Amino acid sequence: MIAAFTEHHSVQKRIIDYASQIGWQPLSQAETENLRHFDTSATLPSERAKNSCLFLKDILLQKVIEFNPKYTEKDNDFLSKLKNLRSDIQGNKDFLQFLRGEKTFFCSEENREYNLKLIDFDDHTNNIYHISEEYYFHNGRFGNREDIVFFINGIPIIVIECKNSTKDEALAIGLDQIRRYHKETPEMLIPQQIFTITEAIGFLYGVTWNTNRKNLFNWKSTEDGEEIGNLESKVKTFFDIKRVLAFLKKYIVFVEKDEELNKYILRQHQVEAVEKVVTRALDNQKSRGLVWHTQGSGKTFTIIKSAELLFKQPEADKPTIILLIDRNELEDQMIRNLRSLGIQNVAHANSIAAMRDLLKEDYRGLIVSMIHKFNDMPPNINTRKNIYVLVDEAHRTTSGDLGNYLMAAIPNATLIGFTGTPIDKTAYGRGTFKTFGIDDPNGYLHKYSISDSINDGTTLPLYYSLAPNELRVPEDILEKEFLKLAEAEGVSDIEELNKILEKAVQTRHFLKGKRRINKIAEFVAKHYQTYVENLGYKAFLVGVDREACALYKKALDKYLPTEYSQVVYTAAHNDNEELKQYHLNKEEEKTIRKNFAKSGTLPKILIVTEKLLTGYDAPVLYAMYLDKPMRDHALLQAIARVNRPYEDEEGKKKPFGLVIDFIGIFDKLEKALAFDSDDVKSVIKDLVLLKDLFKKDFENIAPKYLGLIKPPYTDKEVDKLIEHFKSKSKRKEFFKFYKEVEMLYEIISPDAFLRPYIENYKLLTQIYYIVRNAYAKHIYVDKEFQRKTIDLVKENVDIENLEMTTDAYELDANTIELIKKGKKPDNVKVINLVKTLGKYAEKHSGDLVLISLKEKAQEIQENYENRIITTQTALEQLEALIKEALGQEDEKKSKGxxxxxxxxxxxxxxxxxxxxxxxxxxxxxxxxxxxxxxxxxxxxxxxxxxxxxxxxxxxxxxxxxxxxxxxxxxxxxxxxx
Structure with a gap:
C-alpha cells in the first residue's frame, strides 16, 4: 500500500526538522510535559495537566535568575503574576510587556523596583530556544492540543496549526481551530503572541487575539513572493531566531480603536520600510527619503513604528521627532496610539506658538502637529541635526510656502515623506520627488505599489461603471470648469478641491438640479437594492457639497426607508435650516461611523462630501456613487474607501470595490489620474471587463463541463458526472471555476448581457450541485450558492430532485445485494455505500459504535479518491463495514x-x-x-x-x-x- 500524505508526516514533522536546523532544539511531547511538571500519576488528562505550568518551568526560572541578579524567589513570585493575568487581549498585552522587560520586580535589599528581564534581545545567544509538538492544556472545562509550539527561555511564544495538504480549505479549517483555542482555552493564549497556519503549500501568519481573516497574511520567503509550497524556505525565514526576536520586541502593536483594544503585527513591507527609515535617519550623508505605500496598506502603523524605534535608538541621542499629520481629526488618534505603545514623551503642537516654543526650547521627544503650524516660523529656530520629520501624505503636505518655512526653521533636520498615492506627473508630483527623493536613484526609499497590495490581498481591485449619459455632467462644462484647469492638477486636499469647485458655477448648478437629484436618487436606490444590498454590502453617495448632500437625503428617502441613509458632514454656525437638520454631535457621528462599519446594521448608505473620504476604514463598504468632480490624489484617496478586503461570517469575500460615476470623470481616465500609465491600470478598471471575463469563461472553459452530459438529463447523465469527477483534483479545478463564474454572475446580474448565457449558467449550477452533493459530507444549498443564483435556481429548477443523484439506501440485509445488482457505475456504488452508512449512523445517533463505522467509511472513500485503494477493494471494505454494522445491531438486541x-x-x-x-x-x-x-x-x-x-x-x-x-x-x- 502506498503511504498517504498525512498532517503529521508531511507537515508537522518537517517543520520540526527544518526549525531544528536553524537553532530551535526539539523536545518530545513527554519531555515537554515533564518540564511543565505534568502529574504523570493521574489517570485523567485534565488531571495530569491540572497543576502543570504553561511554561517549561525550570528553564524559565533558571533564565530569570541568570538575567536578574537582584531577583530573589522569597520576595517575588513572578510565575503567580503571570498565571493571574487576565485571559483576554489585555492579559496578552501585559504578557508582551513582561517579555519586553517593561514590568518590574521588587528588590527588598535595596527597597526598589527593577525591570524584570525574561529574554535577552541584545545578545540572542544568551537565550534557550525549543520546539515541541502536541502541546496540551486543560482549563477544567475544555482541553486543547496545539500541533507545534515554539519556546524562548521556556515561554511558549508561537503556535503553528498544521493541516493535511490534501484537504479542501485546509487553511480555513486551521484558522477555525485557532479561533476555537481562543474561545475554549484562552488561558493558553496569554503568553503566545503569534500564530501560523500551514498545509505545506501556503503559509499564513498573524497575531493571537486577532483572528480576523483580513489580518492574516501570506509569508513570502523570496523577494517576488510568488512561490507555492517551499515549506523549508518559509519555515527557515519566518522562524529565523533574530526575526522572531524582532517581531516580539518591535513589530507587534496594541492600539485602541473605537474604545476597544486591538492587536496587530506589521507586515513584511511595513517592517522593511521601518528598518530603512531608521537607517536613513541615522545616515550622516543622506537626509531625505520617500516611502511610497499605497492606500490601505498600513501606512499609519509604519509611521508610528518608525517614530517609536527611532526615538529609542541610542545613536539618535535623545532626538526630536516631528510627526506631521494631514488632518485635524487624526492628531488625537495619533497621540493615543503613540502612548499606547508606551511612548510618554509626546507633545501636541496644536498652535503655531506651541510649535515655535517646543523647537526654541529644544524639546526632546515626539511632536505631533500639522504643517500649518510652521506658517511664518522664523528661520534657524533649531539647527540641531538629530531632528527627524516624518511627513504623512507628503505629496501635498510640504508643497508651497509651508514646506519652505519648515525647511528653513530646522535646516539640518532629516525629512522622511510618506505617501499613499502614486507619484503624479504634474508639478506637485515632481515636487514630491524633488523634496524627498533626492537621495535615492529611483526617487523613493521604499515602495509598495497598488499592484503589490492587490497581489498580497492587502487591498482589492477597483472597478467603475459610468452612469447613464443623461445623468452625467456635459463634457464641455466638465472640461472647461475642471479638467482643463491647471490649478486642479495634482490637488490632493479636498478643501482645496472644494475651493476650485466653488468657482465651477455651471457644474454645481447642473449637479444640484432638482430633477437630476431626484433621478439619481431613484437610480441609486434601485442600484443599491439590486446590486449591492443583495450581496450584503454598504455604500457611499458623494455629493458635490453639503447642500447637495441634504438634497440627496430628502430625495433618497422617497425611494428607500429613511433609516437606510445618513448624512455626515461638518456643521457650520451660519448654516441655514435645511443644512442644520442634518447636524450631528460628536457622539451621534461616532455611533453612525461605528454602526455603518458593521454588517447587517443601519445605516446602509452614507451621504458625504468631505468627511470620511480620507482615513475612514469600513471594509463592508463596497459601492461608491460618485457625484463630485475629483481627480488625481483626491480622487484616489476617496475611491480607496471601497478597496478594503472584507469577508463575512459564512466566508464569502468582497470581490472588489465598485464606483458608479455620475460625473463622467472615468471617461477621461488618463486626465483624471495623472500618474504613470502602469499605475493607472492598477488603480481602477471598467466594469465592462468583468462582462468580457464572464463571456470568455463561458465560451472557452464552460463547454468542457457542459459537454459532459447531454439531454435528456436522466440518472445516467448524473452517473457520468459522478464518474468523471471522482478525481479530487478535477473537482477542485471545477469548483474554483464555478465560484469565479458565480461571483461574476452575482455582480453583473441583472443585465441584458446575461440573457444568452442564462440557460447554460443554470445547467452549470446544476452540475456543480450534483458534484457537491455526491462528494461532500454535507450540502447546505443556501450557504453554497450566492443569493441571486439561489433565486435563479429556485425559480427555474426543482433543485431538491437533484438529491436523487446519489442514493442513501435503508440499511438492511438486502442493501448490499441491492447496490451490487444496480446498474450504477462502481464509483457511484462506492459513494452510495458511504452515504448509506452515514445515513444509518445519523438515524442511530445515540449509538457510539456507529461513529467509528461512519469514520471508517469516510476514510475508505478518501483512500479510494486518492487512489490508495482500488474500486473493488473499496467496495469490499464497505461491504464488510455494512455487515459489521448489521451484525452489531443484531448482537445489541440479543443482549438487551x-x-x-x-x-x-x-x-x-x-x-x-x-x-x-x-x-x-x-x-x-x-x-x-x-x-x-x-x-x-x-x-x-x-x-x-x-x-x-x-x-x-x-x-x-x-x-x-x-x-x-x-x-x-x-x-x-x-x-x-
Missing amino acids: FDDLTFFFSVKLTEYGFKNSDSIAKSFKESFKKHPHWQQSEADTRELRQEMYLTILSVTDDIEKAKKIIDDLFNILLKANE
Whole structure:
C-alpha cells in the first residue's frame, strides 16, 4: 500500500526538522510535559495537566535568575503574576510587556523596583530556544492540543496549526481551530503572541487575539513572493531566531480603536520600510527619503513604528521627532496610539506658538502637529541635526510656502515623506520627488505599489461603471470648469478641491438640479437594492457639497426607508435650516461611523462630501456613487474607501470595490489620474471587463463541463458526472471555476448581457450541485450558492430532485445485494455505500459504535479518491463495514443492551477482555451515578476513577488501564461536541 500524505508526516514533522536546523532544539511531547511538571500519576488528562505550568518551568526560572541578579524567589513570585493575568487581549498585552522587560520586580535589599528581564534581545545567544509538538492544556472545562509550539527561555511564544495538504480549505479549517483555542482555552493564549497556519503549500501568519481573516497574511520567503509550497524556505525565514526576536520586541502593536483594544503585527513591507527609515535617519550623508505605500496598506502603523524605534535608538541621542499629520481629526488618534505603545514623551503642537516654543526650547521627544503650524516660523529656530520629520501624505503636505518655512526653521533636520498615492506627473508630483527623493536613484526609499497590495490581498481591485449619459455632467462644462484647469492638477486636499469647485458655477448648478437629484436618487436606490444590498454590502453617495448632500437625503428617502441613509458632514454656525437638520454631535457621528462599519446594521448608505473620504476604514463598504468632480490624489484617496478586503461570517469575500460615476470623470481616465500609465491600470478598471471575463469563461472553459452530459438529463447523465469527477483534483479545478463564474454572475446580474448565457449558467449550477452533493459530507444549498443564483435556481429548477443523484439506501440485509445488482457505475456504488452508512449512523445517533463505522467509511472513500485503494477493494471494505454494522445491531438486541453499554462492550472486546459484557454493565452503573459528569469536573474525576478501578480488578496493566479510559472518554467527548 502506498503511504498517504498525512498532517503529521508531511507537515508537522518537517517543520520540526527544518526549525531544528536553524537553532530551535526539539523536545518530545513527554519531555515537554515533564518540564511543565505534568502529574504523570493521574489517570485523567485534565488531571495530569491540572497543576502543570504553561511554561517549561525550570528553564524559565533558571533564565530569570541568570538575567536578574537582584531577583530573589522569597520576595517575588513572578510565575503567580503571570498565571493571574487576565485571559483576554489585555492579559496578552501585559504578557508582551513582561517579555519586553517593561514590568518590574521588587528588590527588598535595596527597597526598589527593577525591570524584570525574561529574554535577552541584545545578545540572542544568551537565550534557550525549543520546539515541541502536541502541546496540551486543560482549563477544567475544555482541553486543547496545539500541533507545534515554539519556546524562548521556556515561554511558549508561537503556535503553528498544521493541516493535511490534501484537504479542501485546509487553511480555513486551521484558522477555525485557532479561533476555537481562543474561545475554549484562552488561558493558553496569554503568553503566545503569534500564530501560523500551514498545509505545506501556503503559509499564513498573524497575531493571537486577532483572528480576523483580513489580518492574516501570506509569508513570502523570496523577494517576488510568488512561490507555492517551499515549506523549508518559509519555515527557515519566518522562524529565523533574530526575526522572531524582532517581531516580539518591535513589530507587534496594541492600539485602541473605537474604545476597544486591538492587536496587530506589521507586515513584511511595513517592517522593511521601518528598518530603512531608521537607517536613513541615522545616515550622516543622506537626509531625505520617500516611502511610497499605497492606500490601505498600513501606512499609519509604519509611521508610528518608525517614530517609536527611532526615538529609542541610542545613536539618535535623545532626538526630536516631528510627526506631521494631514488632518485635524487624526492628531488625537495619533497621540493615543503613540502612548499606547508606551511612548510618554509626546507633545501636541496644536498652535503655531506651541510649535515655535517646543523647537526654541529644544524639546526632546515626539511632536505631533500639522504643517500649518510652521506658517511664518522664523528661520534657524533649531539647527540641531538629530531632528527627524516624518511627513504623512507628503505629496501635498510640504508643497508651497509651508514646506519652505519648515525647511528653513530646522535646516539640518532629516525629512522622511510618506505617501499613499502614486507619484503624479504634474508639478506637485515632481515636487514630491524633488523634496524627498533626492537621495535615492529611483526617487523613493521604499515602495509598495497598488499592484503589490492587490497581489498580497492587502487591498482589492477597483472597478467603475459610468452612469447613464443623461445623468452625467456635459463634457464641455466638465472640461472647461475642471479638467482643463491647471490649478486642479495634482490637488490632493479636498478643501482645496472644494475651493476650485466653488468657482465651477455651471457644474454645481447642473449637479444640484432638482430633477437630476431626484433621478439619481431613484437610480441609486434601485442600484443599491439590486446590486449591492443583495450581496450584503454598504455604500457611499458623494455629493458635490453639503447642500447637495441634504438634497440627496430628502430625495433618497422617497425611494428607500429613511433609516437606510445618513448624512455626515461638518456643521457650520451660519448654516441655514435645511443644512442644520442634518447636524450631528460628536457622539451621534461616532455611533453612525461605528454602526455603518458593521454588517447587517443601519445605516446602509452614507451621504458625504468631505468627511470620511480620507482615513475612514469600513471594509463592508463596497459601492461608491460618485457625484463630485475629483481627480488625481483626491480622487484616489476617496475611491480607496471601497478597496478594503472584507469577508463575512459564512466566508464569502468582497470581490472588489465598485464606483458608479455620475460625473463622467472615468471617461477621461488618463486626465483624471495623472500618474504613470502602469499605475493607472492598477488603480481602477471598467466594469465592462468583468462582462468580457464572464463571456470568455463561458465560451472557452464552460463547454468542457457542459459537454459532459447531454439531454435528456436522466440518472445516467448524473452517473457520468459522478464518474468523471471522482478525481479530487478535477473537482477542485471545477469548483474554483464555478465560484469565479458565480461571483461574476452575482455582480453583473441583472443585465441584458446575461440573457444568452442564462440557460447554460443554470445547467452549470446544476452540475456543480450534483458534484457537491455526491462528494461532500454535507450540502447546505443556501450557504453554497450566492443569493441571486439561489433565486435563479429556485425559480427555474426543482433543485431538491437533484438529491436523487446519489442514493442513501435503508440499511438492511438486502442493501448490499441491492447496490451490487444496480446498474450504477462502481464509483457511484462506492459513494452510495458511504452515504448509506452515514445515513444509518445519523438515524442511530445515540449509538457510539456507529461513529467509528461512519469514520471508517469516510476514510475508505478518501483512500479510494486518492487512489490508495482500488474500486473493488473499496467496495469490499464497505461491504464488510455494512455487515459489521448489521451484525452489531443484531448482537445489541440479543443482549438487551442500550447504546452506551453496547459501546463499552464492543470497545472492551477490541482491547482483548473476555468478560467485556460484565465490565460494560459495571461502567453503565457508574454513569448512572454521575449523570452530570459533562458539567462537573468533580463528577468526571470520580467517574473515571471508578472505571479505572473496575478495569484494574481484571488486569494488572496500569498503563493499559489509563489508555483505555483516555480512549473511551475521548470518543464520548467527541460525540457530545
